[in-house]
Amino acid sequence: MNGMSEITVSDARARLADVVDAARVGHDPVYLTRRGQRVAAVIDADDLDALIASAEDLADIEAAKAARAEVADGEATIPWEQVKADLGLA
Incomplete structure (x- = not known):
C-alpha cells in the first residue's frame, strides 16, 4: 500500500x-x-494535531493583525482592568 x-x-x-x-x-x-x-x-493522528495547531496559530496571528489594524484606525482599546473584570479575574 x-x-x-x-x-x-x-x-x-x-x-x-x-x-x-x-x-x-x-x-x-x-x-x-x-x-x-x-x-x-x-x-496520521500526530499530523492532524500539527495541522490543527498550525491553523489555530494562523487564526491567532490574523486576529492580532486585525486588532492592530483597529487600533491604528483609531478604535478605542479596552483597559486591562476592564478585561480582567469581564473575565472574572479582578
Whole structure:
C-alpha cells in the first residue's frame, strides 16, 4: 500500500488496517473516494494535531493583525482592568 493516495470507500473498508498503516507510516493522507469523488481522508493522528495547531496559530496571528489594524484606525482599546473584570479575574 506504499504510495497509496486514493482508495474507494468499499476497498478501504475491506483493507482498513492497510489504509491506516499507509497514512500513519507514510505521513501522507489516504483519500477515500465514492463514485470517483474524494469524500474523506485518513491521516496520521500526530499530523492532524500539527495541522490543527498550525491553523489555530494562523487564526491567532490574523486576529492580532486585525486588532492592530483597529487600533491604528483609531478604535478605542479596552483597559486591562476592564478585561480582567469581564473575565472574572479582578
